[in-house]
Amino acid sequence: MKGTRSPMRSLFTVHAGEFLAGEFIERHYSNTRVWIPSKDTGIDLLVTDKRNRSSVSFQVKFSRDFFVSNFAATFEVQLRACGWWTFDREKLRTSTADLWALVLIGFANRTNDFIIIPPKELYRRLDALHPKEKRLQTYLWVTESAQCWETRGLRREDRSLVAKSKFANATRNFSRYLNDWRSVARLDSQRRQ
Secondary structure, three states: OOOOOOOOOOOOOOOHHHHHHHHHHHHHHEEEEEOOOOOOOOOEEEEEEEEOOEEEEEEEEEEEEOHHHHHHHOOOOOOEEEEEEEHHHHHHOOOOOOEEEEEEOOOOOOOEEEEEEEEHHHHHHHHOOOOOOOEEEEEEEEOOOOOOOOOOOHHHHHHHHHOOOOOOOOOOOHHHHHHOOOOHHHHHHHHOO
């Protein structure tokens, strides 16, 4: 009709973290499929086996690298990436995603790292470390020795120990979740069954 306009709305926008996670999965696990929902339901990526019979869902959160601007002079050699996220406590606690993928991109050394963690575990740890905050802020550092630590609120001396891989604290240690793509690898291996 003349003079009428139909409203145009975008279906979705893929942010950098979702792109990096999806691209990583497709490159390393060729027998999986990566799906992007057309509606925001708290799931950013759905990964299925080749036959679409099994799946794992991801909420993806991205952080640019804070290493260069904040820590380069102090910890230059020992850290490969430092990220900073802010989470809504209730959204994290009630997340329906199977896993959260926290994406760190290290510009200084051109690496991508992913913390792949169940949301309930992420919530438990952050709640223990920062119990009174409505919005949970977290700083995750990845060392050159492939360790991952939550460093928000640590004294300078302890941050130095983290950078040198000499720090110890079970709640702050996220190393077991660093680049832990086992859930996707299981889907990838289902091609043989």
